Amino acid sequence: MQTRNYVVAKRAQSWLWVNMDEQQSTLGNPLKPSRFTELDFPDDDRRRVRVRPRDVQPPVTWLSEDDVQKMELLAGGEVVSKARVPAHGQVLQVALEPPVHGKSPLDTHDERCHRGRCSLVKRTDDWFEVFAFHLDRVLGLNRSLPAVLRTFHSEVLPYRYIGGSPRPVLWWDPDIQHLTDRDNDQNSVPLSWVQYQNLLRLRCGDEADLRSAPCVGVQHSEWGRLALFDFLLQVNDRLDRYCCGFTPDPSEVCVENLLRAKCEHITGLLLVHILVRKADPSRLVFIDNAGRPQQTTDNLNFRLVEGIDEFPEEAVAMLQSGCLESRLLRSLYTDRELWESRGGVSGLRPLVRTVEQRGKILLRHIRDRKLQPQRDL
Structure with missing residues (x-):
């Protein structure tokens, strides 16, 4: 199998395919990302998308x-x-x-x-x-x-x-399933931290029936997708709404509302924003993904990957490949207002590299625990 890495020929302002053996892109030796400048993204295209x-x-x-x-x-x-x-x-x-x-x-x-x-x-x-x-x-x-x-x-x-x-x-997706409880309408299913850890161990849909407790109808592989996504973005208000896995700023809602004080009582911890579609209840939908772009590497929330024994193969391969910077900048460029308001390449590249650095840390976590990426069939 081969992975493809895009590089830019600046003078010709054209793209060249460079094929690289997957063996070159290992956990310990990710490929260096391509360098981009504003010249690689023409500013005369004034379309919104x-x-x-x-x-x-x-x-x-x-x-x-x-x-x-x-x-x-x-x-x-x-x-x-x-x-x-x-x-x-x-x-x-x-x-x-x-x-x-x-x-x-x-x-x-x-x-x-x-x-x-x-x-x-x-x-x-x-x-x-x-x-x-x-x-x-x-x-x-x-x-x-x-x-x-x-x-x-x-x-x-x-x-x-x-x-x-x-x-x-x-x-706004009209098919997302919400609980009828107005105090808990940001979930499709009520789920506690203890129940969540139990269903991870049972591997629901693989080794246990999706409909048997503590399973909630969500395929096991979905949690690895969610954990990888939340770790890269440092989204805590889903798997760790109480901020138990990192040191929050005193101004954080979880501190001001005294949620963090509940971390010692694990049976009372609840998950939020666990949502599915009515038409496909075995797959998660990710909402409220703003995360923490400025979270430092010495304060990353590893509670987000606790209990996760597999991660999606395609996403892991992208983190390994060295292509993340080039593809993500290319994708962000499609949104003109985002691109211009956040300073183009020079403004967005530091954020992309922050996510890349978190990806390297996650790859090390995968390697150290000998976890195997899983193909999403």
Whole structure:
């Protein structure tokens, strides 16, 4: 088997394929990432979503046609209605229609959302969730929802949402399954830390029936996907909402709300944002992925990978290959507003390399524990 590494021929501004043996790309000797400058990303393309025929080669194959369509809706759709999200004061649900379609007077806001025409507009500080979407696709995980960065000017929206800094806009999936409990509606299934560790040991779907307790219907391999993703982004508000696995800043919500004080009582620890689709309940959906871009390497949260005995083969291969920087920068470039507002190559490269460094640490964790990447069949 071979892995492919993209390198850029700067003078010709064209892409060359360079084939490299997989044996060269081992856990202990990852390939060096390609160097990029602003010249490799033309700034004369003013489209909101820079994917399709005008792109330089190679094409961004990790973004599906459905991803691109949703990104274009999120980035350029006309705002036609809005609604508050209960218990989430910082999030606004906004319905969008492609400009050519226009607003249908017969459609209610809920009907638009049911047809997949709604988005969630979040705080400006959550922009890293758009970065997370591209990381998810480059790694081949394909569990997060399409997202873009966008500045709004619509009179339909409250004043604080108009102009100013761009906000992350995520596609709202009408098929996600929520619990009926309003205090726990950010889960598809109620799950404690103890139950989670037990189902990891049972390998649900491989060695135990998905429907037998403590299994909750989610395939065993899904947890490895989630753990890898959360570790690279340092997302704690899912597997470790109480901040038990790292030292949080005193201003953190988990400290201010005294959640961290509960870490000593392991039976009371609960997971959050464990979501699936109604049509495919054995696979997870990743939401609220903003994570911690500035988390230092000496304070990484290894609780996120506790109990995980396998990681997805494709994602591990990408971390090994040395291609992550080139592909992730190429993917981020497709979102023009994200690219320009975060400083292009010079602004985004440090974040990409932070994730790369975390990837090397995770690869060392995999090697030291002799864990085997698993192919997702």
